[in-house]
Amino acid sequence: MGNQLPNQSYQVFKSRPLSTEGKDALIFLYQPIIESDGLALYLSLAADHQSGTIAADAAEHVILDLLNAMNVGMQRFMQAKEKLEGIGLLRSFEKTDPQQGTSYLYLLQEPVHPLDFFQDELYSYLLLNRVGERKFEQLVSLFQPQRASLTSFQETTTSFTQAYGLDPKRFAASESKLQSVQQAFQEDQQPLALEEAAIDWDFLLYEAQRRYIRSENFTPAFKQKLLMYHALYGYDVLELLDLMADHVSLTTGEVDQKRLEQAVIRKSRQTFSKTTRSEDPETESQLRRFNTLKQNGFSDNDILLIQESEHTAPIPFLKAIKVEKNSFMTDSEQWLIKSLVERSPLPNSVINVLVHYALVVQNNAALNGSYINNIAAQWSELKIGTAEDAIKHVRNLVKTAKEKRTRPQTNGNRIIRQEKLPAWAESPVEEATLTPERQAELDRKLQNYLHKKAGDK
Template structure:
């Protein structure tokens, strides 16, 4: 019966059903946690079916043609959206054949997981990570995680149930039939299946034999770990042998069990590694053995001969003699400002991921802060520039300065060309400028909790020598 979806056509009849309405919390989870994974078409299909079924629990019989009209989508697009809902557990599809009406479809809408179960589910949380990225995932997690109150120093004095309410235990026996009926009414005879990333292409038995030969055991939550292995296999195409190798680097020597957190880190170190910073590329006098001071003098003279101004040379020297966080702090202090936790986290990310030398990162910071007159560094904007510079092979501060000036010159020429010829409707060939040439858009401010978390992350980073 799994091929019955091929029988769907505009005149096919369907009904939508849901056991009970979604709560406000479930609607929020559906929008913020599920929508980035399933996409707007599947999200729209869920809401459309929900609007038909929510009031009475089951909709009247409808033609698929009505879905096509309401959603303005083809039947093929609707089927693809339906599969996405089914795959993530939000929809269960049932079919039966009627002698008069033909094939009938029943779309049962399932409730989204609670926030707790969503983030505890390795498949869902990793899929969301790959849809929105680490930064957005952290924001979503902070939004939904419980805000427990610190009760240190408090003593609970709450009364118990029997202290406040009259309850007769003998009623449990007397009303047992009614109580049993009410209990069974809330039990779904065919509950939604838990989503799974199990792949038939991955030989789980071979993988188990491999780790057992090494004396390694599965972690206590072996079901969750199995799902995680399949997620990484589907995500990165990791083979059984490579997966065994990751396990050999991430087990507890005392228990012999795989450390799941260390296993995750081992995978991400390989498939999302920190980039080794390129050495700053500038001209040195290699013919004679010069002291550090004389080498600086030679560097100064070389820059001067290449046409750099005194102001340029001072900025280049400063960029080469300071670490990025210190450089940013100095720029902020000059204007009486301060470095935000988000900026510290961003600079740390640039150092570990961009591959740009510290000197080039400093010029980038100077460009955004002093030339673009931005009071703070904004992650999306700064990352766009860093990506473009890395791809353009800009690994020295003087190259960065020349590149910025060349971009500015082209932008000015394009503007003048548009002003001169734009009104004559003549075709104008224009070279595309990088998107970071425009001013960055305003980014959403972090909450106090998010700032506190970033503060802790930066403190951990600095305590390990990350500011050097």
């Protein structure tokens, strides 16, 4: 759907008036999730619908009037609309007319009843994540059904059959009519849904079995939880597997979902704290290391690459490079990186430099399995253990390859046999299609992207 403009028109429809329970759920339970702009947009659209049902002409509305009512600009309006759509409170449709242009239809959905809200783990988790445990418990107490004390009482309630009776033949004769009425009263309510394809389930289930996590754990409800963790915190498949492996019973293979949820929240807070600290001015030790790297001949771009390689996991690092190259991470590349992390002795920072070398320096469109494994095996034998060692090694090999191609060594009339370099090192950097300026630009975008992702978390 294209960008909406303030002068475009829209209509609002809601199948029934907002109920008292729906309004309570909207204010107490949904508002912390959709935030104040989302609440303002919902109530403004509800008011537009109400005025349309009262007015005789039921005229279309203009988005500019909605912006004025909310006292926001288009960016905040679009963000609020997305929040309502994402949690199932709003469905949006557009129509293009050659003469009238583009107009929109907004279908407001009734908020989930508070009792149903707390019985749905996804809604409850969203609320808990936003308000914290203390406020969450207060809201649970506010909406929790009250139960009467029946101690010493005996039930004497008259049954339906005793009170009214039921003629099975007459009921069967009316069944088709009753079913049509039932369908007429069903609302087109969209449940909270997450993008199933956001997680590679085949890969996750395969690796889960290797970690003694039984496939029976992955019920539809649990898969929805994992999708929620991915959507909220950006955890990839490997991170989710690590979290599950820390909270699985080695005897039954069952994941303790309660402890997993607590670990997910705890990890997100630790990640946020780490990110916040990293934005502080450089410590004295960091400054000393920066100066040491500079004295050893590393450029500013080299040092930034070293830092990002040390602070980013291989999968997000690969994904970031792919994003900046307007490409995407393939399944085979994800499996390749996963295999390197598990099987090779190379640390993550060295794997990241290897990925950067293949995709940015040599400008390959994708990671070739045999090519990458060959390099990784060579580096493992050489015991390359740091990002700076990896960068230095690549440069030495390329430099040696250039010199031996342009100036063969001789001893009298006999040509000395040149040492054969690994096949992957024979591809010279100067033959890559990337210019140094383009490589520097891509590196800078990569660093900006990774910093932005860290800030989002």
